[in-house]
Amino acid sequence: MKVLITGAAGFLGSHLADWFVKNGDTVVGIDNLIGGYRDNVNQKVDFHELNLIEYEKILLLFEGVDLVYHCAATAYEGLSVFSPRLVTQNIVDASIATITASIAQKVVRFVFCSSMARYGAQRVPFTEEMVPLPQDPYGIGKVAAENLLVNLARVHGMEYVIAVPHNIIGPRQKYDDPYRNVAAIMINRMLQGEQPIIYGDGTQKRCFSFVQDDLHPLVKLAIAPVVGEVINIGPDEEFVSINELAEVIGRILDFKVKPIYVKDRPQEVKLANCSADKARRLLGYQTTYTLEQGLREMAAYVKKRGPKPFDYHLPLEIVNEKTPDTWKDRLI
Ligand SMILES: NC(=O)c1ccc[n+]([C@@H]2O[C@H](COP(=O)([O-])OP(=O)(O)OC[C@H]3O[C@@H](n4cnc5c(N)ncnc54)[C@H](O)[C@@H]3O)[C@@H](O)[C@H]2O)c1
Numbered sequence: 001m002k003v004l005i006t007g008a009a010g011f012l013g014s015h016l017a018d019w020f021v022k023n024g025d026t027v028v029g030i031d032n033l034i035g036g037y038r039d040n041v042n043q044k045v046d047f048h049e050l051n052l053i054e055y056e057k058i059l060l061l062f063e064g065v066d067l068v069y070h071c072a073a074t075a076y077e078g079l080s081v082f083s084p085r086l087v088t089q090n091i092v093d094a095s096i097a098t099i100t101a102s103i104a105q106k107v108v109r110f111v112f113c114s115s116m117a118r119y120g121a122q123r124v125p126f127t128e129e130m131v132p133l134p135q136d137p138y139g140i141g142k143v144a145a146e147n148l149l150v151n152l153a154r155v156h157g158m159e160y161v162i163a164v165p166h167n168i169i170g171p172r173q174k175y176d177d178p179y180r181n182v183a184a185i186m187i188n189r190m191l192q193g194e195q196p197i198i199y200g201d202g203t204q205k206r207c208f209s210f211v212q213d214d215l216h217p218l219v220k221l222a223i224a225p226v227v228g229e230v231i232n233i234g235p236d237e238e239f240v241s242i243n244e245l246a247e248v249i250g251r252i253l254d255f256k257v258k259p260i261y262v263k264d265r266p267q268e269v270k271l272a273n274c275s276a277d278k279a280r281r282l283l284g285y286q287t288t289y290t291l292e293q294g295l296r297e298m299a300a301y302v303k304k305r306g307p308k309p310f311d312y313h314l315p316l317e318i319v320n321e322k323t324p325d326t327w328k329d330r331l332i
Pocket of ligand 1: 006007008009010011012013030031032033034035036037050051052053070071072073074075089090094113114115116164165166167168169173174
């Protein structure tokens with residue numbers, strides 16, 4: 001099978017690429033490196049450093065492709081409130097280019113990586129039949145891309161599935177990025193002797209999933225009879241607060257945690273947790289890593305690659321009194 005993975009240098013895309021390479025499939029990867037690391041890319045991947053938005057440049061790469069995993073996105077939910085143009089461009093424009101190229105080249109199945117942000121602030125746990133109510137530009141962009149996919153795939157007869165991963169942790173996740181990935185930021189800071197920074201009072205809760213646990217159900221989407229489905233991917237156990245997350249990381253790194261609390265970020269959802277019932281039922285989803293085990297693997301990865309100073313590599317488009325000082329004044 002020929003598989004094309006967008007975001008192949010990113011966290012999830014690179015793990016998926018490894019899996020398909022190991023399975024003996026031909027893997028084409030596209031990434032413009034706005035988010036991932038070049039060294040995440042498996043050497044057997046036919047890799048192209050390209051911006052998906054440049055449709056004419058990517059179109060030929062879809063020739064003969066059976067399956068597309070569209071993982072590329074500027075996965076920056078908090079930042080999307082302050083850099084909405086940049087973030088949505090790499091979600092909406094990049095997605096429509098990928099969808100169009102896939103249909104034009106007769107791809108059989110398209111797996112779209114959406115986000116829990118599609119649910120907004122509805123009651124938890126989020127279930128797939130809920131009407132999307134995103135409350136920030138990142139989530140709005142994801143829902144727009146989903147709608148474009150559903151519309152065009154139905155008209156032109158391409159199989160599609162919408163995967164909804166959430167709060168994934170593990171090796172290869174970008175950890176020197178001040179704009180996202182709370183666990184990775186905390187690990188990178190603590191390894192440099194710095195206290196974790198927490199937005200708000202730290203009682204906001206999330207369910208973290210270890211990347212290997214997400215990989216199995218995601219890979220099953222390639223052939224399972226799930227066309228047209230939306231499926232949450234990730235655990236619904238161990239719903240923890242950000243304060244608890246900091247404590248667990250402190251314990252793993254033997255670091256005495258005294259968090260630095262800063263004002264909360266606009267539009268941040270307090271309670272976000274997805275039901276895994278549908279993934280269990282349709283894909284045999286199982287959680288095999290506890291939060292602590294997942295965080296240990298991630299800390300080992302950051303230690304091995306080396307803690308790094310944070311890189312403010314993306315511009316803030318809107319700077320006003322609502323913009324977090326951590327970003328405005330580069331405090332992370
Ligand atoms: N990691 C999570 O916890 C999580 C949670 C929910 C949803 N998701 C979604 O899963 C997907 C993968 O997330 P991830 O954690 O691997 O993120 P990531 O940032 O590690 O990977 C995304 C990759 O897409 C690339 N990219 C972005 N815009 C591009 C463009 N215009 N052209 C080409 N490449 C581009 C980036 O360089 C990056 O390498 C994303 O769509 C994300 O929104 C992830």
